[in-house]
Amino acid sequence: MKQNYRASMIQLHTYSGLFMGWLLFAIFLTGTLSYFSNEISHWMRGAVSQPGKVNSQVDSAFQYLLKQGTDSHSWRINIADKRGSELSVQWRDSNERHSHSLTAESIEPQESKITRGGRFFVTFHYTLQLRQYGGRYLAGLAAMTMLIALYSGIFTHRRFIKDFFTLRTRTFMHFIKDAHAVSGIVTIPFVIIICTSALVIYINLFTPWFAEEHFDNGYRQMSREVTERLPDISLENRPSTPLSSLGPILEHAREVWSGNVLLKQIRLDKPFLSTGRIVVEGVDVSALTNNTQKLVYSSETGEFIGQPSVEGVSRKVRRVLYGLHEGHFFKLDLRWLSFLQGTIATFLIASGMLIWVRKRAEKKTHNHRLLAIVNKVNLSVFIGFPLACLAYFAANKILSASLLNREEFELAAFNYTLLFSVLAVTFLKSDKSKLLLALVGTLVSGLVVMFDLTAFLRALEGGDNIYASVGVSMWFILFINLFVSWHLWKRYRRRMQ
Amino acid sequence: MVIQELVRQHPHFFHTLSALAGSSVSSVSLGFASIPLYQRLFEFTLSEAVYMSSMTFYLIFLFVFTSSFVKRGPKAILLFNLQLCVFALLINIGLT
Structure with a gap:
């Protein structure tokens, strides 16, 4: 054209x-x-909580699965890492999936939101x-x-x-x-x-x-x-009992892998059959690929079977x-x-x-009508989405840990805040809606900081740097919101005079 | 006549529509044509060649779509993409 x-x-x-x-x-x-x-x-x-040593994590999780996952045909142990992911176990029986968080010190499920x-x-x-x-x-x-x-x-x-x-x-x-x-x-x-x-x-x-x-x-x-394909175990398929400890397998995995590979997950397929296998997965922290390195063992004997095909x-x-x-x-x-x-x-x-x-x-x-519509959608999206994320955090901190379906309430907080932003921008003039949403942002981030204060101080004392870092970021967001609200309030008053 | 009048009244819309339609068809054709190319040039297996052709499809689409916008109108765009389709067909015939 x-x-x-x-x-x-x-x-x-x-x-x-x-x-x-x-x-x-x-x-x-x-x-x-x-x-x-x-x-x-x-x-x-x-x-x-601190992740703890890998061996203790695996031991604690494995003992838990031996006790709880007796009807299951698939077990999974996710290892906690330095980025804050927790030690968890998952197992699957014929009816449903189960998942629990654990600590390296005990085999009792951890109380977390x-x-x-x-x-x-x-x-x-x-x-x-x-x-x-x-x-x-x-x-x-x-x-x-x-x-x-x-x-x-x-x-x-x-x-x-x-x-x-x-x-x-x-x-x-x-x-x-x-x-x-x-x-x-x-x-x-x-x-x-x-x-x-x-x-x-x-x-x-x-x-x-x-x-x-x-x-x-x-x-x-x-x-x-x-x-890649995992190697098969060509044995007679009969009932069997899994190993009592994964210690020797972990030792072997460490010998095979170099120092850059960190244990990420252990999977046990068909743990109560003689054809069951244990797949130990590690992440090479220096590699670009998202693929994990896998080692396969027999769940009955602990014998090393091999690595997947290339x-x-x-x-x-x-x-x-x-x-x-x-x-x-x-x-x-x-x-x-x-x-x-x-x-x-x-x-x-x-x-x-x-x-x-x-x-x-x-x-x-x-076309001024088109411009007005685009302008309003701009405001709704560019203010509404960050505000909805803040509301999601606030709901997490305010809602009780024992509340039924609390995940859904957190999601609802995100969705309804977004809807509120759209309505505010649609029905109020530009200056008023901006000021209102900035004030709501300040209020919400204030609530996040207030309800998180005890845990934040505990994290500072306990040396949980990850928790404390996110907590500090919330303070930072609160100050930004305060500054923006103050700036918009000044401008609004100037225009009113 | 009706179509010509519509194109005259909404040039941006029809320009974009023809660029989108034309470049989609020609990119898919070139994507198909690249499969035997990967097999012959890099000695890839069929599954690998198909995988790689899927990846290159995006790149082909990006360049063909943006190039379409330089053309002077829907007719020129469609002709340009038709040429690409014929080119893809020739590659396919030549290599398979």
Whole structure:
């Protein structure tokens, strides 16, 4: 339509951003929080405990399973790590799945709050809470749109060096335009990796045609062919009793693995049959891939059976991209850097949407009703989502640990706060709604800090750094909210006079 | 005539629609064409070649879709994508 290449790219950049901007904001916000999902879960469970030694953890969990999981055909032990994930056991009988948190010191289940914790943000990030209704397709569409917006954005903001060193603060429009360009330049590599890997992770879902054409059972069959296979135990299938201790197996696993591999999970398939196997999984903390290293043992004799077959190259590529997306291998500094990049990318999306409205409002030639609608949705999303996340934290701290279905109440707090933001923005004038939502944000973050105070002080005393760090972040959020509320209150009063 | 009038009245919409439709079809065609290419060039097994072609589909779509926007109208876009489809067909015929 436009003859000039750059003009075409500007148009594409503008409308692709507008098309998916709100959804992308929510996805990037929850994705950024997901970098600390384990730490957030630890804080939300409210359990202030140290992980303990691996051998004691395994011993405690295994003894618990020997006692409780007698009717089960599958056991799982998840090892606690330094990022706050807890020691837990899972087993499955014919009727249902069971899951309990334990400590290394005792085989009694630990009392901690039942919550989705940081996993809620991870799940929201890729399903948008619409798992059965095409949420993952929408997230994939958003990732593709972001890549298109990024690619066309490179041509739109082509003066990289000049843009990078320009940040005018004379007017809001100048500032937001320059900040948008700077944040775009800073996050180009991050966004490329994140969006590409997001598409590759759900490759089976988004591009099923190629496999459907070449394989009878489509992607399932193809995935089986490129994925590693665990070795089989070719023994007579008869009733049996599992080992009494996993100690010798752990010793052998340590000998096989180098110092970089940390034990993550132990799985026992069919523990009461002679064909049962124990799969010991470890994470190589220096590897990009999200794949675990596995060693297989007989559950009856403890004999080492072998390692899985080698995966195909294509599957390895996917696993590396998966690892890069989720940042399994990140140490604390890199995790914070990625969190910062995610925050800047979230700001990039929001600033782009604000520029679109402001530019057209200044010209006064555009459809004002459309501009007003976009402006209101902007406010609802950009204030509503962070506020809903805060409400989710507040509900976790306020609700009693013994409350039935407390997970659902936490979710309801998230959803209703979002709805409240939408209603406030819809029915109030812009200044009033901003002030109201900022005050609500201050109140909610104040409640989080207040209800968390005892546990926060206990964590400081007990040396639980993960809990204390998240607690400090909540104080930081409270101060930001106070500052924003005070600033908006001053502006509101000035306009009223 | 009715379609031409609609295109004239809503040029942005039809431009985007044709870019989306055209690039989807041509990217899928090029994705299929890349399967024998992976098998021949890198000696991948069928399952690996299919997997890799799925991955490259995204990249092809990104470039074809953005390139479509440089074209002067829906007709030019569809012609451009048709050329890509024919190119994909030729690769397929040549390699299989």
